[in-house]
Amino acid sequence: MKNITQITLVLFLTISCQLLSQSIATYNITFQSTWNATDHTSIPPNAHWSKLVGSNHNSNVSFLEVGSMASLGIEMIAESGNNVQFETVDVENAINAGNAQQYINGSSLGSASGTITIDGLEVSEEFPLLTLVSMVAPSPDWMVAIHDLELLESTGNWKSSINIPMTYVYDAGTDTGTDYTSGNADSNLPISVFNMSNSIAPFNGNAIGNIEITLTNVLGINHENSSANMKLFPNPSQGYVTITNSTNLETIEIYNILGKIVQETPITNTSKVQLDLSNLQKGLYLVKLKNINKNSVTQKLILK
Numbered sequence: 001m002k003n004i005t006q007i008t009l010v011l012f013l014t015i016s017c018q019l020l021s022q023s024i025a026t027y028n029i030t031f032q033s034t035w036n037a038t039d040h041t042s043i044p045p046n047a048h049w050s051k052l053v054g055s056n057h058n059s060n061v062s063f064l065e066v067g068s069m070a071s072l073g074i075e076m077i078a079e080s081g082n083n084v085q086f087e088t089v090d091v092e093n094a095i096n097a098g099n100a101q102q103y104i105n106g107s108s109l110g111s112a113s114g115t116i117t118i119d120g121l122e123v124s125e126e127f128p129l130l131t132l133v134s135m136v137a138p139s140p141d142w143m144v145a146i147h148d149l150e151l152l153e154s155t156g157n158w159k160s161s162i163n164i165p166m167t168y169v170y171d172a173g174t175d176t177g178t179d180y181t182s183g184n185a186d187s188n189l190p191i192s193v194f195n196m197s198n199s200i201a202p203f204n205g206n207a208i209g210n211i212e213i214t215l216t217n218v219l220g221i222n223h224e225n226s227s228a229n230m231k232l233f234p235n236p237s238q239g240y241v242t243i244t245n246s247t248n249l250e251t252i253e254i255y256n257i258l259g260k261i262v263q264e265t266p267i268t269n270t271s272k273v274q275l276d277l278s279n280l281q282k283g284l285y286l287v288k289l290k291n292i293n294k295n296s297v298t299q300k301l302i303l304k
Contacts, residue, residue, distance in 0.1 A: 023125055024259035025151065025158040026217040029106075029118040031134065031144075033209040036113060041202035043112050044138055044180035050081030052106030052116045054132035055091045056123045056151075061099040063090055063131045064147040067192050070172040074193075077133050078141040078172035079184070081108075086133075101127035106134075120216075122259045128152040132211070140177025140185065142169045142196070146211055162213040168197040169208060219259060219286065219298065229297075230289055236302035239278030245271050247291045254301075255286040277303060 031052055037043045055063060063086075064074055073086030087103050094100035106118045116134070123130070130149040136142040144166050151159055173191040175184065179202065196203055229246040243252060249267035254277065256262050262280060267273055277285075282303050290296040 023158070024219045024255075025123050025215055026219070027121045027123060027151070028214045028216055029121060029132070030212045030214075031106075031116040031132075031209060032212070033109060033113050033115070035136070035208050039204065039206035040208065041204065042180070046138065047112035047180075048137050049109040049116065049144075050077065050135035050137055051083055051108045052104075052118065052132055052134040053077070053083045053086060054104045054106075054130065055094065055100045055102065056104065056121070056127045057094055057100035057129050057131065058127050059129060059148075061094045061097070062148055063094075064133065064145055064170075064193060066170070066195060069190060070174055070193050074133065074143075075141065075172050075174045077135055078139075078143045078170075079135075079175055081135040081137050099127075104132065106132070108134075123151055124259060125152065125156075130213070136169055136208075139180050140175040140182050141172040143172065144208060145170050149213075151213070158215050158218055159213075160215045162211075164211045164213075165207050166209040166211065167207045168195045168205070169203055170195050219255060219288065230299060232287060232299055232301060235300075236304045237277070238304060239276065239280075241275045241277060241287075241301065243273045243275065243287070243289065245289060245291060247271060247293060247295075249273060249289060250292050250294075251290045253288040253290075254280070255288065257284055277301075 033049060035043070035047065063071070070078065071090055073090035076082040076085045091100055091103045095102070101124055104118065104121065107116055109116050128151045130151055131147045133143055133145045136144065146164055149162070153159055171194050173193050175186055177183070177185050197205065231244045233242055248269055248271050251267060252265045252273060252275065253261055254263040263277065265273070265275065280303055285301045285303065286298055287301045288296055288298045
């Protein structure tokens with residue numbers, strides 16, 4: 001039993017160190033809808049958008065592919081705006097298989113034009129692909145989407161800004177309706193997902209909006225030479241930590257291995273702080289220190 005416990009601890013520390021050796025990016029996402037009667041034939045009664053939902057994931061899974069059959073989760077979003085199947089089956093299965101980080105649950109929009117925003121989305125290097133979907137409502141099975149969008153540059157740096165014109169909508173291929181208010185007409189022979197380009201009515205080849213993705217922060221481990229002025233001890237710690245810096249501190253943020261802030265401490269006019277972290281679970285954490293000059297450094301901390 002002792003050997004099993006030791007092996008489990010080693011595996012946990014190995015995986016945790018791998019996670020903490022990678023950076024975590026924070027993005028703000030804005031979907032701007034320009035759906036209008038002039039460009040898109042007409043606006044149906046009660047025109048709106050379902051929740052903008054999705055996931056960040058790796059290349060081992062794809063939630064939506066042009067030319068492939070839609071999953072039941074995608075079908076339900078495209079036909080009725082219902083995201084439950086997508087969340088609890090599509091994304092949950094991917095998370096359990098180690099292929100997705102999280103379910104992304106954005107808001108809906110109660111009008112044809114307007115804005116949906118998702119702020120503070122944290123993405124790890126292990127799951128750098130982004131998929132988002134929202135139903136054009138009402139409609140037979142139409143949706144706007146981005147799928148398998150790479151947020152990392154080939155150099156390994158996070159992309160700072162991405163703007164994607166929604167030049168067409170997608171048809172899930174699961175309903176044979178031809179206009180906004182067609183009655184439910186599930187296809188007996190569903191076809192693969194396709195994009196409604198080439199001036200297909202009612203969208204007529206005109207853009208229906210755009211999605212803008214903006215990098216706001218990157219959390220990662222600083223190299224030793226850049227964090228030489230920061231001292232954190234004892235490390236490992238049993239819960240009480242002293243932090244010193246060459247200049248006065250402003251804030252100290254503690255992150256878990258998933259990149260979530262678990263403790264934030266504002267500091268006033270001092271370069272030395274003692275923290276009580278005994279309320280946190282044992283494990284690996286990131287300590288991000290920001291000084292009064294707005295410079296920051298980050299180091300690993302082990303609580304045992």
